[in-house]
Amino acid sequence: MTQPSVPAGYTVVRVGYGSLLLHRRAIAVAAGLAVVLAVAAVVSLSVGESYVSPTEVVHVLLGQPSPDELVVGTLRLPRLVTGLLVGAAFGVSGALIQSVARNSLASPDVIGVTHGAGAATVTAMTFGLTSYSVLPYVSVVGGLGAAALVYVLAWRGGLHAARFVLVGIGVSIALGSLTRLFLTKGDYLVAQQAKVWLTGSLNGRGYDQAAPLALTVAVLVPALLWAAHAQRMVSLDDSTATALGVRLGPVQLGLTALGVVLASVATGAAGPVDFVALLAPQIAHRLTRTAQLPLLSSALTGATIVVVADLLARRLFSPVELPVGVLTAAIGAPYLMWLIARTRRGRQGT
Template sequence: MTGLRGTSSGPGTEPLREAAPALGADGPRPARSARPDGYAVLRAGRGSLLLHRRAALVAAVLAVLLSAAVVASLCVGESFVPPSEVVNVLLGRPSPDELVVGTLRLPRLVTGLLVGAAFGVSGALVQTVARNPLASPDVIGVTHGAGAATVAAMTFGVTSYAVLPYVSVVGGLAAALLVYVLAWRGGLHASRFVLIGIGISVALGSLTRLFVTKGDYLVAQQAKVWLTGSLNGRGYDQAAPLATVLVLLVPFLLWAARAQRTAAFDDDTATALGTRLGRTRLGLTALGVVLASVATGAAGPVDFVALLAPQIARRLTRTTHIPLVCSALTGALIVVVADLSARRLLSPLELPVGVFTALVGAPYLMWLIVSTRSSRSGGTA
């Protein structure tokens, strides 16, 4: 990836280091290639890669924190397991705590990690397309579409955890397609995209409640827990489809990590850089929708993770675009810590993980709305 020489204007652009020739004893030295401030160039043979130094440092710190949260989640429960025994189980060594750690806690933890990472990346992609920090799959109707389809399937007797994730994907895709079509007016306007998504979310929420009231009592109770977002009883059966989707989407996510840098610019700047905005936005949106839908099928609509994770990652890294790796790590960390809190803070009562993410996410959403309105009013004054 190469930088633009000279100066450029427009939101999201970074100052570039000029490739000025240096004078040496034998005359001018060859100029170094220009690169944005704060980036390092990694070279491998003939290829090279721009690496944001602060983003790499933040990713390393998040990985350490996530590792600590993983160990704590496997240690803490109805019975405490020493960290040394947790490590033995993870490394496949004989341990008397194999049943507790390897069979009961680890599958749930793996599901939480994948769900959090998927929601984090999904939120980053949707917010990039909408250019709005308030946009996320749970705000614009994707998770509500997945939830409505899943609850409808439960109402009509489909309760297999092997089938429900695929039903969620269909519902999420259908909701996203509806929002995209209704928001398209010769182009995709960010504000219209978010407002129509909120309207569709409200309508789908009402439809979901209708299915819950019409269903069998036991199915209704199961649907209510699922709609809150829960990792209780989740295991490898739910994690496997999500892991498969994440692996299959790796090449597309590598493309998205590069495409989102130009998609985050205003339309004129992005078009001047040669970006096909319509195709790029459609591709980024489709990736975000698929990830959010599969994650919803695995654990239910765990609200606010897709809203929180990208903005936390962006504020930590101070990048002009939302970093996908840091968003994934942040989302996984939020879900793991929230699930640990849900299991232990009110023990023996175990709450759904979505309750704790909502306790943090709802105040943040209100603060974000107030701060956004304040900044706009200040800019027009």
């Protein structure tokens, strides 16, 4: 019996009785991103009010005795771990939602997910709930509620990509107005705390915030493996999917729910760190040149963006520390405007 041909650029890896078809360029890009992320993490742990040599940082990470254990392992590492997980979660979430919407403009912060999480959190703060151990769960509820509202309003016998994005933008504006209302009506000190949270910040974040996110990612690993395969289905148009017997509705709902959960938990951990979910999948896609948005490379790209942005936020205007969301917004907003202009030019040219 003849063996099926392997597509150009792919390699087959045997796993037990089965096999995996892997994109060679995507593997190389993921390895390169992992190296860049590791270097950025070591630099982030080295730089601060007191400098620690990269050698000592590596010793602490490997569990070896070091005089800098307190600075690196206790003070800086929890914040770095939170940033890594937040960036990775936003990167994967953006890739999933953009795949469902078939639109590079779609992301959790554009279609209302992070705005829903933010509105729920600010509302909770206004009524006296300010515990950072509880707020992440409030954010998840708000993000899921906003996503459910967008999905219901956008569904008309199917999930049309443009309608999904436009409804999401409308819900985002409404939720933003609700957030500002509670900020003006609440206690001044609580309002200031909420404003810092709304910009997205890793200041004061540690394992208490990272633990729910890490647990969520670990539980969702099987679902993410399914999502990597299901992305191929949502790239089909409705007529082709119907002809092949694929039910797009449940697949789209599953991918959307997965992306929403990741974005909501990440928002609960660090606040709405804008534009990471928008940028990371597109950067990863351009690097890998794969047919679908690559989940692993999107996760690594998102983690790298957050770690580097947090490092710059801490050191650019030292001793003043900026929220990490300020840096990501400064990068993401011009990119979004460029992407919109590029999309309009492409439509006018057709």
